[in-house]
Amino acid sequence: MNQSKTMEPAVFDTIIVGAGLSGLYAARILSQAGQRVAVLEARDRVGGLTCSEYSEYLGEHVDLGGAWLADAHTRMHALVQEFKVPLIRQFVTGKEVAMDGETRHLGEVGSFPGREAVLPELQTVMAKLERELTDLDIDAPWAHTKADELDAMTFASWMKQNIETPGLHALMTASTNAFFGVRPEEVSCLEAMHLFKTCGDILLMGDTNTGGQSAHMMGSQLVSQGLASTVNGVVSLSSPVRRIIQDDEGVTVECEATTWHGQHLICALPPVMINRLEFEPMLPAYRREFHQRCPMGRYAKAILTYETPFWRNQDLSGVVMSIDNRMTGIFDLGDTESQRGVITVLFGGETSIQLDDATEAERDQIILDLAAKSLGEAARKPVQMVVKQWAAEPWSNGGACSYMTPGTLTTIGDRLWQPCGRIHWAGTHLSKVWRGYMEGACAAGEAAANAVLAA
Ligand SMILES: Cc1cc2nc3c(=O)[nH]c(=O)nc-3n(C[C@H](O)[C@H](O)[C@H](O)COP(=O)(O)OP(=O)(O)OC[C@H]3O[C@@H](n4cnc5c(N)ncnc54)[C@H](O)[C@@H]3O)c2cc1C
Numbered sequence: 001m002n003q004s005k006t007m008e009p010a011v012f013d014t015i016i017v018g019a020g021l022s023g024l025y026a027a028r029i030l031s032q033a034g035q036r037v038a039v040l041e042a043r044d045r046v047g048g049l050t051c052s053e054y055s056e057y058l059g060e061h062v063d064l065g066g067a068w069l070a071d072a073h074t075r076m077h078a079l080v081q082e083f084k085v086p087l088i089r090q091f092v093t094g095k096e097v098a099m100d101g102e103t104r105h106l107g108e109v110g111s112f113p114g115r116e117a118v119l120p121e122l123q124t125v126m127a128k129l130e131r132e133l134t135d136l137d138i139d140a141p142w143a144h145t146k147a148d149e150l151d152a153m154t155f156a157s158w159m160k161q162n163i164e165t166p167g168l169h170a171l172m173t174a175s176t177n178a179f180f181g182v183r184p185e186e187v188s189c190l191e192a193m194h195l196f197k198t199c200g201d202i203l204l205m206g207d208t209n210t211g212g213q214s215a216h217m218m219g220s221q222l223v224s225q226g227l228a229s230t231v232n233g234v235v236s237l238s239s240p241v242r243r244i245i246q247d248d249e250g251v252t253v254e255c256e257a258t259t260w261h262g263q264h265l266i267c268a269l270p271p272v273m274i275n276r277l278e279f280e281p282m283l284p285a286y287r288r289e290f291h292q293r294c295p296m297g298r299y300a301k302a303i304l305t306y307e308t309p310f311w312r313n314q315d316l317s318g319v320v321m322s323i324d325n326r327m328t329g330i331f332d333l334g335d336t337e338s339q340r341g342v343i344t345v346l347f348g349g350e351t352s353i354q355l356d357d358a359t360e361a362e363r364d365q366i367i368l369d370l371a372a373k374s375l376g377e378a379a380r381k382p383v384q385m386v387v388k389q390w391a392a393e394p395w396s397n398g399g400a401c402s403y404m405t406p407g408t409l410t411t412i413g414d415r416l417w418q419p420c421g422r423i424h425w426a427g428t429h430l431s432k433v434w435r436g437y438m439e440g441a442c443a444a445g446e447a448a449a450n451a452v453l454a455a
Helices: 021-032 074-082 116-134 147-152 155-162 166-180 189-198 221-229 285-292 310-314 349-356 360-375 408-415 438-454
Strands: 010-017 037-040 052-055 060-063 087-089 095-100 103-108 215-217 233-236 241-246 251-255 259-267 278-280 299-306 316-322 329-332 341-348 384-389 423-425
Touching: 010 021, 010 233, 010 251, 021 037, 021 221, 021 233, 021 438, 037 259, 060 221, 060 299, 060 341, 074 221, 074 438, 095 360, 116 166, 116 189, 147 189, 147 408, 155 166, 155 189, 166 189, 166 341, 166 349, 189 408, 241 259, 259 438, 285 408, 299 349, 299 360, 310 316, 316 360, 329 360, 341 349, 341 360, 349 360, 349 384, 360 384, 423 438
Parallel strands: 010 037, 010 259, 037 233, 095 316, 241 278, 259 423
Antiparallel strands: 052 060, 087 215, 095 103, 241 251, 251 259, 299 341, 299 384, 316 329, 329 341
16 A cells, blocks of 8 residues: 655646545546556554454454445445455344343244233334335435425324334334434434435345345455555545635645645545645535534444354344343354354443443443343353444544434535535445445445536
């Protein structure tokens, strides 16, 4: 990987800020079109919200950020193949556990054990949601006939109006925490519906057959490393961008020790990170406002490794859901032949707050308790345990994606996809397919790269 140490401004066709999947996917398209590109990355690694660690014990990578793909994630599947990243179908043989305090409910995977009573109402509520989504144009959610009403309320208000039983309310609350990394009380209802529409439907997002949890990589960061190796130009690590200046001649980008010059720029950062940059001239007011109104969610992820997948001997699949909202869930990361055991424990939204407020010892105890109550006491003794709390990551400030607060889409949404002069915008938060996902990051990078090529 190239790393520029020059003090002279280096000249490129396009400068890309952020070497997450979105920025790198854009860089790859521009490189293929013959452009010279500079990708500037604050961290000392590429990949952003994808982050893999090699486990000597397992002999493979484990993922502390994005990992799962749906069958519909065509861009990501193509990259996985190209860069030979291991991809495993989600192991679902055996029972799913649903945890409710000290009680364990068992059932087939995907059958909502312990919550069977809410399934008829779930169907009714999904049908209502589907009706709202029919009229929602992915390219113009602000034009929905009820846009003002839906954007004035949070998703929690919609749930209150449309859900009767506390059990279904709890299920939808857990899903919002899992998908957005926030409580339903925090996110605009119109924004939530727009995200659901970009993914097809809400049930597909958590589905282990073909949907959002159906296959996972072991080493998603390898995709970013592969993309970086194809860039025609420079990928400069440890280069936090501080200032972006644009004029009639082009764009000048200042990092701490280096200055870069290009004709166009793609900013592929989450809005909270763009908010820290200085722009000259200043960005339009609506754009600055957006960067304040689109915070990151909260997410933490733990990977626990065991000598054997002992839960499989008790006919457990390793898929665990939480009814009491103490975690998002647990998944077995092994394949059908695995000799070693490896699980991930996910904490989305409010479930991650307990970890963010805890000491490291308390945090580890919470994770081990949840694993032991779900899969058995043997889960208290992992060979290895790695935890990533994304709220503590200074160049992300949270995860798994950004979300819009009420009033944002209807007030300034119609301009968010427009460039500001020579500056184009990427990042999964702007995707019109699978927004918030790795596929969305690539799709948004592709759209920004195509806009640069057409400019
Ligand atoms: C715990 C977790 C689990 C997830 N699970 C899944 C999953 O299973 N499936 C899925 O599809 N998605 C998942 N995601 C989401 C997915 O990882 C993201 O949607 C995707 O990686 C976002 O890519 P991006 O390029 O848009 O943003 P980012 O990855 O955030 O990239 C932005 C980059 O900009 C850099 N940067 C920030 N500030 C500056 C600066 N000033 N100068 C230069 N560079 C800067 C950052 O370091 C980063 O590398 C998960 C995310 C997390 C955190």
